[in-house]
Amino acid sequence: SMEYQIHGESLKPILAREVRKSGADVLNRVVITNLVVKDGAVHGAYGFGLSDGTFYVISSRKTLVATGGASGLYRPNNEGLARHKMWYSPFNTGAGYAIGIRAGAEMTSFEHRFIALRTKDTIAPTGTLALGFGAPQVNSRGEEFMKLRWAESGGEGAPTPLRLEGPLREIAAGNGPCFMDTRHLNKSDLKRLYEAYLDMYPNTVLYWAANRIDLTTTPVEICGTEPYLVGGHCQAGYWVDVDRKTTLENLFAAGDVAGGAPYKFVSGCFAEGAIAARAAAREIRMESRKAAAPDPGKVSGESARTFSFRQTSRESSGRIAPDEAEARLQKIMDEYAGGIRTSYAMNEAGLLMAQEKLEELSGDLSRIHAEDPYALMQAHEVVDRVDVARVLVAHLLARKETRWPGFQTRQDFPGSDRRYEHFINSVVGDSGKIRIVHRSLEGAEIPWKDAGVPKEEPRLKRA
Structure with a gap:
């Protein structure tokens, strides 16, 4: 098998270009609030325009949810203006999960949360240090505790949850703080490390410079993030079959919002999108029916619910x-x-x-x-x-x-x-x-x- 380095910052522009070429209609700046459900089947979605407040009723024969997982459920590492300095995108609010939950879709493995081990304060990746530059975890005593106390589980190569549990136990035992030990790096290594972070987390390099941190003499302090729900790293999400079809008729899920298939990461999420799209297209070709029209009462009810937060008076008691x-x-x-x-x-x-x-x-x-x-x-x-x-x-x-x-x-x-x-x-x-x-x-x-x-x-x- 082969591994390919992915430059995440390039993914969205590439995908956007392909979407434009496909000729698909795109509704930008539209917030989806719920699914259109009739007789246990999904026939589209409701939403509103962020720019003009237009209420949308979108009809579809098949619907694919690919909105990612959920951040912002727990109090983050940093507060105030820095509260969104986190591992997972703050724009992934769990909306894809929520619309399915309210529609009665079966969900799986929400208890399998993901908590990232990151550099303290800047919340930058530690994998770059560990995998790219061979930096081991050390405690305040200088001990490589993963090798000492977690050897039977793989040491530095232990399963992901244990690489978080390791420093947590060191801190609880009075051996914290914990660090990624970079003191073995030379000037050439540092240059490559800075370039790697400048590509994806530039503020980390700025943080080191602003605090006069020399990584050849000072290790990088680490911490765990707040918990997230993600189907790609762990397995929280919709309960789906091999075609990524959910328990609701006409509804598919792919990527971080799809559950039960951990460690799929970027390539696996892309594969799920392709699997779901092909399955949905195959069903459309085999069926002659059109999307069912939503019940007018439900449309008016969802519209009222959607805009109810604008109707509350600012001066009303308890708002x-x-x-x-x-x-x-x-x-x-x-x-x-x-x-x-x-x-x-x-x-x-x-x-x-x-x-x-x-x-x-x-x-x-x-x-x-x-x-x-x-x-x-x-x-x-x-x-x-x-x-x-x-x-x-x-x-x-x-x-x-x-x-x-x-x-x-x-x-x-x-x-x-x-x-x-x-x-x-x-x-x-x-x-x-x-x-x-x-x-x-x-x-x-x-x-x-x-x-x-x-x-x-x-x-x-x-x-």
Whole structure:
């Protein structure tokens, strides 16, 4: 097999050029708010124009969701103006997940979160240092702890969750901070390293220069990011078949929004897009029916919901801004659902509190006031993130083991459990209640009592 270096900054211009050449109609600056669903099948999507506030009802025979994963669920490393200095794009708000969740699509593996090991403050890749320049992880004592304490798991080549868990345990043991050791680099190495970062993370080189950091004498401090949901690095997303078809008729998913296929990365996401597109085209050729017209009542209802945040009076008592709601969401997730504050660890009591507080927050979202179309988009982003967070917490509660240390650490269930060697899925019903579904690796549903979990999810006990 061969590996090819990908220059990510070039991907979007290349893709945009091909889209223009294809002759496809493109709706830029249109925010998708929900799917058009009739009789359990998807027939398009609703949205609004960010520039002019036009409400869109888009009809389609087949719909492909390729909107990426979800960031912004947890409180990030940096706050204030630097809050979007993060690993995953802040523009990936989980909207693709949310529209499927609200439509009743089955989701999988939300508990399999991804947390990136990055350079502190600038949140730049550490893989460049480790793979490209042979920099090992060291603690404050100068010990190469991955080689010392994680040799049986592969040392520096240990699975991704353990390369995060390693420094977390060093810090907990009083051996932090932790670093990528660059002190073996020479001037030629430094030049190549600076060039690599200037291509993708230029502010990292500026940070080193501004702080007079000489990498030949000073190692690079590292940290974990806040948790994300991504189907490409881990496996959170829609439950799909081999054609990337979801459990909703006419709806496909590809890339980070598609679940159950981890470690596909860029090339795998591209492959999924091609697989889904070919399958959708094949179905269209075989069918004669057109997209069903949406129910007029549902159209008016979705239009009212979409613009409801503009109708709330700014002076009305108790109105909140979108960023205030987002901050509340991130605080809940950070403190009770395994964020940076708890070194990503969690237990049932905390998760139940997160569940309760998210329900309260969900009920408060109708009080968001959007002053303009941009704020309206932000309001819908918060709604989407809260819907995704509710499902995430339900998944974290359902997996009563520690399957991926660092990514999914249950303090009350510290080891792995063979009874959980299967997928944990979920479906949200019309009432908004989340139903957990346990599926075998082959996809068959596992009876609840055989899944090694109680029949009823425990509720938070108040003193």
